[in-house]
Amino acid sequence: xxxxxxxxxxxxxxxxxxxxxxxxxxxxxxxxxxxxxxxxxxxxxxxxxxxxxxxxxxxxxxxxxxxxxxxxxxxxxxxxxxxxxxxxxxxxxxxxxxx
Numbered sequence: 001x002x003x004x005x006x007x008x009x010x011x012x013x014x015x016x017x018x019x020x021x022x023x024x025x026x027x028x029x030x031x032x033x034x035x036x037x038x039x040x041x042x043x044x045x046x047x048x049x050x051x052x053x054x055x056x057x058x059x060x061x062x063x064x065x066x067x068x069x070x071x072x073x074x075x076x077x078x079x080x081x082x083x084x085x086x087x088x089x090x091x092x093x094x095x096x097x098x099x
Contacts, residue, residue, distance in 0.1 A: 003072065006087055006090050006094070007090075008026060008074035008085065008087060009074055010028065010072040010074045011072060011073055011074070011075065012070070012072040012073060013030065013070040013071075013072055014070060014072065015069070015070060015071075016069045016071070017049060017053040017055075017056045017071045018049070019054040019071070019076050020048050020049040020052055020053075020071060020073050021048060021049055021075060022044050022047050022048070022049045022050060023047070023049075023055065023071070023073075023075040023077055024041070024044075024045070024047070024048070024075065024076055024077050024081075024084070025045070025048045025049060025073045025074050025075040025076045025077075025084070026042070026044045026048075026073065026074045026076060026084050026087050026088055026091070027041075027042065027043055027044070027045065027048050027051070027052050027071065027073045028041070028042045028071075028072050028073070028091060029041040029042070029052070029055070029061065029070070029071055030054075030069070030070040030071075030072065031064065031065030031066075031067055031068070031069060031070075031088070032041065032067045032068045032070060033065070033066055033068075034067065034072060035058070036067075037045060038094035038095065039091065039097060040064040040065055040069070040094075040097075041055070041061065041064075041097070042088050042091040042092055042095065042097065043055075043076065043088055044081065044084035044087070044088050046081075047094060048073045048075070050073055052073070053076065056069075056071070063068035067094060074087070
């Protein structure tokens with residue numbers, strides 16, 4: 001499943017970060033509780049799969065979501081890290097997440 005949002009094409013709504021690719025990009029971690037979907041984490045990394053896999057091992061993610069956690073990424077090897085950070089800021093602002 002793909003999603004176009006925040007000016008990017010996101011791949012996935014995967015239940016495992018292992019499904020993500022080892023590419024630079026922006027990731028979004030979602031929570032689905034019944035009919036409600038919301039962002040619980042967003043960021044950028046040179047290797048999305050590795051970074052998100054390590055993040056998924058942290059105990060705080062399940063504390064933010066009582067439902068099912070999903071992972072998605074927009075792969076952006078063509079843009080610099082500073083541009084990816086701007087996308088992340090936009091996502092966090094729209095999702096009302098703080099750093």
